[in-house]
Amino acid sequence: KAGVTQTPRYLIKTRGQQVTLSCSPISGHRSVSWYQQTPGQGLQFLFEYFSETQRNKGNFPGRFSGRQFSNSRSEMNVSTLELGDSALYLCASSWGDTQYFGPGTRLTVL
Amino acid sequence: QKEVEQDPGPLSVPEGAIVSLNCTYSNSAFQYFMWYRQYSRKGPELLMYTYSSGNKEDGRFTAQVDKSSKYISLFIRDSQPSDSATYLCAMSEGNAGNMLTFGGGTRLMVKP
Numbered sequence: 001k002a003g004v005t006q007t008p009r010y011l012i013k014t015r016g017q018q019v020t021l022s023c024s025p026i027s028g029h030r031s032v033s034w035y036q037q038t039p040g041q042g043l044q045f046l047f048e049y050f051s052e053t054q055r056n057k058g059n060f061p062g063r064f065s066g067r068q069f070s071n072s073r074s075e076m077n078v079s080t081l082e083l084g085d086s087a088l089y090l091c092a093s094s095w096g097d098t099q100y101f102g103p104g105t106r107l108t109v110l
Numbered sequence: 111q112k113e114v115e116q117d118p119g120p121l122s123v124p125e126g127a128i129v130s131l132n133c134t135y136s137n138s139a140f141q142y143f144m145w146y147r148q149y150s151r152k153g154p155e156l157l158m159y160t161y162s163s164g165n166k167e168d169g170r171f172t173a174q175v176d177k178s179s180k181y182i183s184l185f186i187r188d189s190q191p192s193d194s195a196t197y198l199c200a201m202s203e204g205n206a207g208n209m210l211t212f213g214g215g216t217r218l219m220v221k222p
Contacts, residue, residue, distance in 0.1 A: 101153035
């Protein structure tokens with residue numbers, strides 16, 4: 001089976017812009033979770049989608065949003081980018097309680 | 111205080127050594143425990159997954175969970191230079207939803 005894929009792999013944006021990241025889960029997995037990884041805060045949970053519904057949400061501002069499509073692919077959006085949003089954004093797809101991570105999208109905000 | 115604590119290292123060991131990595135946690139509702147390995151500029155790779163207390167072995171890796179002490183460990187036998195990476199512990203409550211809470215990661219360096 002193909003693993004979790006994320007696009008794009010790298011992004012450079014400027015403050016105030018918005019960005020959309022995409023995640024394709026492992027075939028058959030219906031749950032997709034998003035995490036932010038930074039050197040200072042480590043890996044932090046953003047949100048989880050299951051069957052197109054947000055099932056869990058972490059402690060991030062409303063500028064961070066997501067959605068899931070009927071084919072389980074997911075997107076996350078960050079509006080009004082801030083310098084502190086520079087991070088590796090990781091997507092994980094789940095079967096039961098086991099999560100498998102993609103390679104991440106490295107976002108740099110200038 | 112963070113919910114999951116992990117010594118950041120770096121931990122430097124010679125090739126062939128037994129490595130012990132540990133995490134402590136404060137949330138007694140955690141039931142599922144995982145160890146991930148992350149190479150530089152890559153996504154985390156699932157190494158071990160255990161439910162509740164006990165031991166689990168897979169090749170050179172052994173995971174231990176002691177829920178009474180809120181302490182989990184990962185042992186790596188016959189460590190190799192290719193094991194050099196950051197090791198992350200992660201936990202979840204196991205109710206509906208898959209929110210993982212991660213430790214900060216321990217950087218391991220295995221020297222030839």
